[in-house]
Every structure is written in C-alpha cells, then in structure tokens.
Amino acid sequence: MKTVKKFNKAFPVCAILSCAVILFGIIGFFVRGINFGIDFVPGLVEEVRIAPAVMELSYKGSATVSVETTNTGLSLVISGTGAENETRTFTYGQNPTIQDMANALSTVEGVIAKVVASANADSYGIYTDSAVSARLTSDSVYRLYVPEENSSVNIDSVRAALEGKNVEVKALGDKSNPSFQIRAAMPETEASVKELQDSIVVTLREKFGADNVATVKTDFVGSQMSSSLAVKSIVLAFVTLLLIWLYATIRFHWDFALGSIIALVHDCLIMFTFITWTQIEFSTTTLAAILTIFGYSINATVVILDRLRENTKTLDTKNFSDILNISISETMTRSIITTVTTLFAAIALLVFTKGSIKTFAEVLTVGLVSGCYSSIFISSGFIEFVRRNWNGENKKKSEPNKNVLTMTDAQ
The missing domain is CATH 1.20.1640.10 (Multidrug efflux transporter AcrB transmembrane domain)
Known part of the structure; x- marks a missing residue:
C-alpha cells in the first residue's frame, strides 16, 4: 500500500x-x-574568414579598375580616362587554379597579379575582403583569399581572441570552407558601427596576422x-x-x-x-x-x-x-x-x-x-x-x- x-x-x-x-x-x-x-540590443553581425592571402592585385594606369567576385568567376570593371568602359570576366572553369587565374588577370593592361601562396589551390574558392575598397591602385594591393586546408583556426581560438568584447561567435560552413559569424552588441562607448567593426577586425588581425583576416559580409541590427x-x-x-x-x-x-x-x-x-x-x-x-x-x-x-x-x-x-x-x-x-x-x-x-x-x-x-x-x-x-x-x-x-x-x- x-x-x-x-x-x-x-x-x-x-x-x-x-x-x-x-x-x-x-x-x-x-x-x-x-x-x-x-x-x-543594437549591434553588428559580421561574417569573417581567416586564411592567408593567395594573390595580390594592383594596377598602374590612368583608368579606373575594380574587382567583382561572382559564383562563376572574377570580373574586372574598367572605366574612366583612356579606357573603353568594359568588363572583363575570368571564369573559374577556364582558370581552375590560383596560378591560372593570376596569369589571366595579368593579361589586362596595367594589372599586376602576384601569387603569394597556394598557387595550385582551386580558384573556385576565391573570396575577398568586403571591408576594403575593390578599386585597384598602384599605392596598395588588393588581396584575394581561398580557404586554407587543414587550418588550425577554429571557433574556440576565435572566441579566445575576442574574449572580453561582448561578442557571440558561431561557426559557419564546413572544414573545407570555414567562416565565423560574429555578433557584437553596440557598447555605449562606441561612436559608430565602423569603429565597432574596426575594433573586432584589428583584434583578429593581431591574433591571426594582419593580412590573414577578410570580412565577407557585414550587417547592422538597429535599436528598432x-x-x-x-x-x-x-x-x-x-x-x-x-x-x-x-x-x-x-x-x-x-x-x-x-x-x-x-x-x-x-x-x-x-x-x-x-x-x-x-x-x-x-x-x-x-x-x-x-x-x-x-x-x-x-x-x-x-x-x-x-x-x-x-x-x-x-x-x-x-x-x-x-x-x-x-x-x-x-x-x-x-x-x-x-x-x-x-x-x-x-x-x-x-x-x-x-x-x-x-x-x-x-x-x-x-x-x-x-x-x-x-x-x-x-x-x-x-x-x-x-x-x-x-x-x-x-x-x-x-x-x-x-x-x-x-x-x-x-x-
């Protein structure tokens, strides 16, 4: 009972x-x-990738040349003085490796494409830093990246690098194509979204190298x-x-x-x-x-x-x-x-x-x-x-x- x-x-x-x-x-x-x-709370949503640059682009000439990336290839938009206002497209299929893509880009007058790493890597994985101007100049280089095979960078190392910044880190993609979504609340001391974004990128570059961090996408969540x-x-x-x-x-x-x-x-x-x-x-x-x-x-x-x-x-x-x-x-x-x-x-x-x-x-x-x-x-x-x-x-x-x-x- x-x-x-x-x-x-x-x-x-x-x-x-x-x-x-x-x-x-x-x-x-x-x-x-x-x-x-x-x-x-209001804040920043940013997707970053961490890998060494594989190619550097620069331009010496009087025209204006900008780089655009698509799902099928790279495009150079040429306009301005001394140019015929054209778009030159270089597909990944016709240029399967980084070295092939560099050779093709170098055929454009004034464009200098220099391979700095992973010459035999698949060109299909190319991505760029959206936080940097896509216009090519002779004063600075424009870097192209591909995912690094067997990368030692993981979500724990990214979280450790950003510790104390009131951010949330989420791993995206897979091991062959990793990226990290960083959500950061807007602190009262920050004057602008740009300053918040720069502080995160600078911290990551201090940890993983100045030329190894690329911002893929940035969004801002407003107070409303x-x-x-x-x-x-x-x-x-x-x-x-x-x-x-x-x-x-x-x-x-x-x-x-x-x-x-x-x-x-x-x-x-x-x-x-x-x-x-x-x-x-x-x-x-x-x-x-x-x-x-x-x-x-x-x-x-x-x-x-x-x-x-x-x-x-x-x-x-x-x-x-x-x-x-x-x-x-x-x-x-x-x-x-x-x-x-x-x-x-x-x-x-x-x-x-x-x-x-x-x-x-x-x-x-x-x-x-x-x-x-x-x-x-x-x-x-x-x-x-x-x-x-x-x-x-x-x-x-x-x-x-x-x-x-x-x-x-x-x-």
Whole structure:
C-alpha cells in the first residue's frame, strides 16, 4: 500500500518561500537588471574568414579598375580616362587554379597579379575582403583569399581572441570552407558601427596576422529591430500561456487551468530571478529554455490534475485536501523520475558544453527543478485554496475506489 503524505500542510510554507524568491528576483531586476544578449540590443553581425592571402592585385594606369567576385568567376570593371568602359570576366572553369587565374588577370593592361601562396589551390574558392575598397591602385594591393586546408583556426581560438568584447561567435560552413559569424552588441562607448567593426577586425588581425583576416559580409541590427524582437518574445510567451490555459480549461476546470498557469508564471519568475542575479546572458537561446520549461512543467501538472479529476469522482470523501494528497502521492514517483531523467541530459550539457548551449542548460536545470516543485506545491496549493469550502456536491455517484480508501495516512 502506498503511503499518503500530507502535502497540503506544506502549501502555505511553499507559497511564502516562492514569494520570497520572486521578490528577491524583482529586487535583482532593479538593482542589477537583465544582461540582454546581442539578440535584443543594437549591434553588428559580421561574417569573417581567416586564411592567408593567395594573390595580390594592383594596377598602374590612368583608368579606373575594380574587382567583382561572382559564383562563376572574377570580373574586372574598367572605366574612366583612356579606357573603353568594359568588363572583363575570368571564369573559374577556364582558370581552375590560383596560378591560372593570376596569369589571366595579368593579361589586362596595367594589372599586376602576384601569387603569394597556394598557387595550385582551386580558384573556385576565391573570396575577398568586403571591408576594403575593390578599386585597384598602384599605392596598395588588393588581396584575394581561398580557404586554407587543414587550418588550425577554429571557433574556440576565435572566441579566445575576442574574449572580453561582448561578442557571440558561431561557426559557419564546413572544414573545407570555414567562416565565423560574429555578433557584437553596440557598447555605449562606441561612436559608430565602423569603429565597432574596426575594433573586432584589428583584434583578429593581431591574433591571426594582419593580412590573414577578410570580412565577407557585414550587417547592422538597429535599436528598432532589437526592440521589436524583445516585444515579439514577450508576445510569444504570453500566447503560449494563453493556449495552455485554454487547453487546461477545456480538459479540466477553470480553477485547475488557472492553477496550472500560476505554476508556469511561477517557474518563469524563478528562472528570471536566476538570470538577474547570475547575470547570464538573456538571448534567444535563453528564451528557448524558458519555453521548453513551459512544456515540461505543464506536462507534470497535467498528470497530477488528471489523477485529481478522476479521484474527485471516485473517492468517498467530502474533504478535498484528502483527495489532493492521495492524487499527488499516486503521481509523485512519476513526477520525480521524469524530472531526474531529464536533468541527466541537462547536466551533461552543463558540464561538457560551452557558450550558448551551456547557458541553455543552466536555465533548463533551474526550470526543471522549479517545474517539478510548482506542479506539486504551487498549482495544487492554489486549487486547494479555491476549493477550501468544497463538500463534494458536484461529485458523480460511483463505486468508491476501495484500494485508495485503504491507504494509511502518514502522520
């Protein structure tokens, strides 16, 4: 026989404890604030590649010559004084290696193409530095790059180089064609996007070499867009809660549904208390962890509510607290085992990963514990309070559940 615990005796204490923790989180919000990630603040999104230059271009002449790269080849746009305003295209198919491409480019009058590395590399992988003017001059060289085979540069080394700059680094491409997406929040001390971009590039060049870093693409996220994302995130969470409330109302009863929503809001506030005081970055990954907990928490709550609904119909008692205690006792093992097994995966991510995945695991771990606790003590405590005057008047007549009635109450 299962022992029925007096869970209802702990409801007032748990309510006070939860209110104290949530109040602590509200204080933390005003004292420390939320460490918003670069998803929710204005900043820079930049894609860079790191590899030695393979070719250098320069031009000596009176015309204006610019370089353009396409998916099929390189083009030289020639215009101005002493030129016939033409575009000369050199395809990768006709010039399969870097040496072949250099020889072809050198056929244009005044253009000097010098191979400095990897002469036999595939020309199809050529890319340029978008942060540098594509116009060729005699005063400076224009560098062309290709991905470096067996490169020692990886995402960890890029993160280490940019440590302390409040950036997020993501690896793109594959080992044969690697690049890195760098998202940087705009600090208050930066005067312009250009200065922010230059500070990142300079740091990378100091680490990997002045001529080995190329900017492939640069985008800027403005304050309006970041604010819009924050508002959409709040709306997403609210809509999620609303849909869960509708589901619980249809399946159960309004007080059961409201109790489940109170438990979800409780879990959300507990996680925000953790976020504010630990100052971990609040990003879209963190938001994903919160929404994940919504799913886990409501699932644990529904199991208890479903058993509570059935026991309300079958148990021969007019004391709702007894029904509540029996229902929680019958589902306790399931609730704990489900939470613990999920915690194994969360803790594994917490120990063996870094960056945003580790942040996800931290918030998920706190949310799992809070979700199990709120399903048992917060949601059930609210329902007991609402039905404190319940006397079984709405109970359907049926045979008592004799197995349940023979359980011994633990004193």
